[in-house]
Amino acid sequence: MKKESVAMLLAGGQGSRLYALTQNVAKPAVPFGGKYRIIDFPLSNCVNSGVDTVGVLTQYQPLELNVYLGNGEPWDLDRANGGLHSLAPYTLAGEQGSWYKGTANAIYQNIGFIDQYDPEYVFVLSGDNISKMDYREMLKVHKANNAAATISVLTVTMDEAKRFGIMNVRDDDSIYEFEEKPAQPKSNLASMGVYCFTWSKLRKYLIEDEADPTSSNDFGKNIIPNMLNAGETMMVYRFDGYWKDVGTINSLWDANMDILDPNGDLSVFDKEWPLWARNPIRPPHTIREHAKVQHSFISSGCDIDGDVFNSIISDSVTIGAGATVKCSVLMPGVTVAPGAVVEYAILAEEVTIGAGAHIGSEQVYDDPNKKVAVIGKGISIAPGAVVEAGAMIYPEKKGGDK
Amino acid sequence: MLTNLHAIIFTNQKSYNLGELTDFRSMSSVPYGGRYRLIDFMLSNCANAGVSNVALVLQENYQSLLDHVESGKDWDLARKKGGLRLLPPFSQKAGARDPRGRMESLINLGNYVHEIKQDYVLLADGDLVANIDLEKVFAAHIESGADVTPIVSTSYHGQPLATNYFVPMEDGTMDVLHNPDDAQGYEALNVYIMSKQFLSDTVKYCKSHNLYSLVNHVLLPRRNEIKIVPYIFEGYAARFTSVSDYFKDSMEIMKKEVIADLFTIERPVFSKDRTDASTYYAPTSSVKNSVVADGCIIEGTVENSIIFRNVKIGKGAVVKNCILMKDTEVGENSIISFIIADKGSTMTPNTSLAASKLYPLILAKNSTI
Numbered sequence: 047m048k049k050e051s052v053a054m055l056l057a058g059g060q061g062s063r064l065y066a067l068t069q070n071v072a073k074p075a076v077p078f079g080g081k082y083r084i085i086d087f088p089l090s091n092c093v094n095s096g097v098d099t100v101g102v103l104t105q106y107q108p109l110e111l112n113v114y115l116g117n118g119e120p121w122d123l124d125r126a127n128g129g130l131h132s133l134a135p136y137t138l139a140g141e142q143g144s145w146y147k148g149t150a151n152a153i154y155q156n157i158g159f160i161d162q163y164d165p166e167y168v169f170v171l172s173g174d175n176i177s178k179m180d181y182r183e184m185l186k187v188h189k190a191n192n193a194a195a196t197i198s199v200l201t202v203t204m205d206e207a208k209r210f211g212i213m214n215v216r217d218d219d220s221i222y223e224f225e226e227k228p229a230q231p232k233s234n235l236a237s238m239g240v241y242c243f244t245w246s247k248l249r250k251y252l253i254e255d256e257a258d259p260t261s262s263n264d265f266g267k268n269i270i271p272n273m274l275n276a277g278e279t280m281m282v283y284r285f286d287g288y289w290k291d292v293g294t295i296n297s298l299w300d301a302n303m304d305i306l307d308p309n310g311d312l313s314v315f316d317k318e319w320p321l322w323a324r325n326p327i328r329p330p331h332t333i334r335e336h337a338k339v340q341h342s343f344i345s346s347g348c349d350i351d352g353d354v355f356n357s358i359i360s361d362s363v364t365i366g367a368g369a370t371v372k373c374s375v376l377m378p379g380v381t382v383a384p385g386a387v388v389e390y391a392i393l394a395e396e397v398t399i400g401a402g403a404h405i406g407s408e409q410v411y412d413d414p415n416k417k418v419a420v421i422g423k424g425i426s427i428a429p430g431a432v433v434e435a436g437a438m439i440y441p442e443k444k445g446g447d448k
Numbered sequence: 449m450l451t452n453l454h455a456i457i458f459t460n461q462k463s464y465n466l467g468e469l470t471d472f473r474s475m476s477s478v479p480y481g482g483r484y485r486l487i488d489f490m491l492s493n494c495a496n497a498g499v500s501n502v503a504l505v506l507q508e509n510y511q512s513l514l515d516h517v518e519s520g521k522d523w524d525l526a527r528k529k530g531g532l533r534l535l536p537p538f539s540q541k542a543g544a545r546d547p548r549g550r551m552e553s554l555i556n557l558g559n560y561v562h563e564i565k566q567d568y569v570l571l572a573d574g575d576l577v578a579n580i581d582l583e584k585v586f587a588a589h590i591e592s593g594a595d596v597t598p599i600v601s602t603s604y605h606g607q608p609l610a611t612n613y614f615v616p617m618e619d620g621t622m623d624v625l626h627n628p629d630d631a632q633g634y635e636a637l638n639v640y641i642m643s644k645q646f647l648s649d650t651v652k653y654c655k656s657h658n659l660y661s662l663v664n665h666v667l668l669p670r671r672n673e674i675k676i677v678p679y680i681f682e683g684y685a686a687r688f689t690s691v692s693d694y695f696k697d698s699m700e701i702m703k704k705e706v707i708a709d710l711f712t713i714e715r716p717v718f719s720k721d722r723t724d725a726s727t728y729y730a731p732t733s734s735v736k737n738s739v740v741a742d743g744c745i746i747e748g749t750v751e752n753s754i755i756f757r758n759v760k761i762g763k764g765a766v767v768k769n770c771i772l773m774k775d776t777e778v779g780e781n782s783i784i785s786f787i788i789a790d791k792g793s794t795m796t797p798n799t800s801l802a803a804s805k806l807y808p809l810i811l812a813k814n815s816t817i
Contacts, residue, residue, distance in 0.1 A: 080726035081742070119521075120723065306728070308745060314725030315745065322723050327716040330482035330741035330755075331727070332702060339735060343726035346483075346742055347711075349704075359726070 047127045049163040051185065052245075053097045054156070055088055056149055057173035058105030063294050066422035066440040067394055072104065074173035075111040076298075077377040077395065079305040079314065079321075080343040080358045083114060084292060086323045087178070088171045089121045089130075094319055095181040097169065099128035101159050103152045105135060105145060120324040133159060148263035154252040165245050170265065172239030176301045177289040178312065178319050184242050184283040187219075194247040194278035195270070197221065198240035198285050210236035211266050213282050221280040224270050235282055238289055241265065247278065288312045295438075299392060299418045302358050302375045306343060326361050326378065336367040345378075352382065366401070373411065383429065390435060391419040400429030407435040449498030450586055454566040454644065457490050458550055459574040460507040467691050468812040469790060473512035476504075476574030478688070479773050479791070481701050481710075482741040482754050485516050486688075487574040488523075488719045489710075490639075494570075495523040496715040497582035501530040501566060504574070505553050507537060507546060516720050523718045535560060549661035551654040554647075562648050569647045571662070573638040577697075578685040579710050579717065580639070585679045589641045594677035596667065597641040600634035601685045610689040612636040612663045614678050622676040624668040626661075634678050636663075637685055684709040695788060695808040698754060698771055701739055724757050732763050748778065762797065769805070787811060 057074040074085035118130030137143035146152035188196035213235045214223040255261050261268045288311035292298040305312045328347030339354045347362035352369035359376050366384030374391045383401040391406040406419035417436025459476035476487035494502050520532030537556050547553040589597040608631045615623040615633030659665035684706050688694040700706050724743030735750045743758040748765030756773045762780035769786050776789045779797035786803040792814040803809035
């Protein structure tokens with residue numbers, strides 16, 4: 047059945063700079079903000095924007111992500127017509143087909159999926175940004191200009207612009223040039239990895255790109271420049287809400303701290319823009335006799351008897367008496383034994399911190415280069431052990447000096 | 449997997465007095481434990497044992513319960529085959545009185561009981577808080593060859609005047625006591641397993657003899673011919689027959705052993721799914737000895753309390769020994785103790801409200817103080 051728009055969510059990224067957190071799981075499935083996974087943000091944006099047909103392109107370590115997505119019910123995307131579909135690379139007769147070679151190839155391989163809905167527009171979304179964004183606003187700009195493509199951009203400083211894909215625009219916000227990480231930026235409009243295309247146009251460029259053996263089959267490197275060179279109308283959509291690419295440990299930590307602010311742009315208590323997620327089946331949490339909890343999130347199934355400051359505590363976490371957790375992110379199932387100290391750290395799922403152990407150390411809260419300690423899924427830190435600031439501990443690299 | 453068992457849950461026990469809490473909802477949909485309705489426990493017991501045919505016998509005030517269970521999907525009971533069945537009074541004559549007992553409720557269902565396809569039936573009240581492994585109970589029922597297996601508790605002590613007891617006699621039979629003055633023997637949790645044939649015959653017998661009570665009219669007078677073998681449940685159990693019971697027993701959930709017993713990883717307690725954020729504790733908050741659900745914003749002081757979802761407690765507010773249900777708002781600098789605030793209650797700033805442990809005060813749904 048025909049849909050006005052279909053969203054394609056790129057969720058196959060490995061997230062190599064988050065290594066200890068993405069060893070066995072795709073980056074979009076990394077827990078975030080106490081109750082969520084990163085992918086809940088673009089998925090909630092789709093649903094809240096009225097987009098009810100979403101293809102999730104998976105590739106790297108998809109098991110946990112696919113289990114999490116299930117039939118799409120938590121996002122109200124279990125639909126008879128449309129809904130959520132997980133799209134893995136596949137092969138054709140005669141051993142044709144391949145892994146997704148690049149972002150554009152991932153969409154190319156799923157032209158058939160999109161064609162089922164005969165859409166006017168296709169949103170191509172990054173599965174690893176934290177943002178609350180109404181895609182309808184971008185679509186308005188797209189339609190008003192009769193554009194072939196509209197690219198969401200964020201205004202950054204000229205210094206930051208050197209790290210982004212930068213859109214150089216005319217006075218009417220139409221794009222004349224795209225530069226990836228320019229040494230001398232001409233503009234401060236950074237691409238957010240959120241695109242709106244007129245499907246008939248994009249379809250044509252995807253097919254042409256696939257036929258070019260020298261192409262990297264990437265949106266930024268190939269599709270966008272090709273469309274520009276052909277003289278297509280391409281617009282920027284200036285987004286002024288919250289957006290963060292959580293590609294590094296520090297940006298992931300920052301975004302977690304940002305979501306703690308109940309009055310901030312990323313507030314989880316915003317009734318106008320609810321965040322949907324698959325919830326674990328756990329009872330309410332218990333705060334016990336010795337606990338002191340301030341400026342923190344505590345989630346279901348937790349048992350808290352220690353001190354918690356400035357931290358995100360996901361579900362099923364136990365923090366013993368006399369333990370201190372400060373400026374840290376604890377993912378589901380973490381246990382912090384009595385007397386342990388965790389500061390400026392990210393502890394992945396099911397991590398156990400032994401009694402009296404000390405993880406991380408005091409940092410300057412606003413320092414962009416602060417050292418956040420990271421402990422990978424399921425690791426146990428021995429009682430009394432010390433893990434220094436900025437250390438990254440994962441199964442092949444046991445750590446913690448006595 | 450108890451695929452050969454059909455569960456029938458009675459949702460509105462009328463002999464109890466929970467005051468305003470049951471003015472507009474059935475007993476089974478009374479909120480409990482920060483995020484549950486009482487029915488969640490029996491539905492989860494069924495779901496966790498693979499019982500996929502579950503009927504809810506509805507009676508009066510059942511809108512709240514229907515809102516809660518919806519299609520049954522949160523208990524995995526939205527099925528093509530079997531699943532959750534909602535049974536409003538069916539063959540009750542217009543103007544007829546409320547059913548006087550379980551048997552009359554079943555008689556009112558017309559042919560439902562007689563057409564059950566499974567060989568065994570579980571009859572249970574929907575107000576029991578307990579995490580019961582029904583597969584074990586069923587195995588005991590088969591092994592003992594009993595006609596009726598009541599689940600009984602040795603640890604729970606409800607009010608005798610609202611309780612049935614099974615007392616083993618020297619000759620091997622079971623004495624049955626209905627609401628006696630004093631507790632004796634095993635305390636019934638009002639959950640029974642029996643064969644479908646036994647139930648069907650019993651319903652027919654009761655209908656033709658104008659009898660209505662399972663305990664009084666069936667088990668008690670026929671105790672010498674019916675083989676009754678209780679199953680002793682050793683876990684935590686609670687039923688609420690008065691407001692003070694409800695208050696006192698609800699608070700037990702703070703005990704580690706109670707929470708561990710009720711909420712196991714192997715047999716989770718499912719409830720209506722709502723995506724709530726984590727609870728936010730502001731820099732001004734101070735919370736101790738409390739059970740708190742998701743989605744709350746806490747800026748004040750909370751002690752010895754149960755806080756349901758999406759509750760807001762303002763700066764300078766002090767909440768002690770309270771049960772605050774979903775969407776309650778406690779305004780800044782309000783001081784409250786021994787209050788049971790039903791859904792959506794609002795305490796405006798600087799309110800002072802205190803009751804006592806024996807007589808906690810109920811604020812009716814959506815009330816503003």
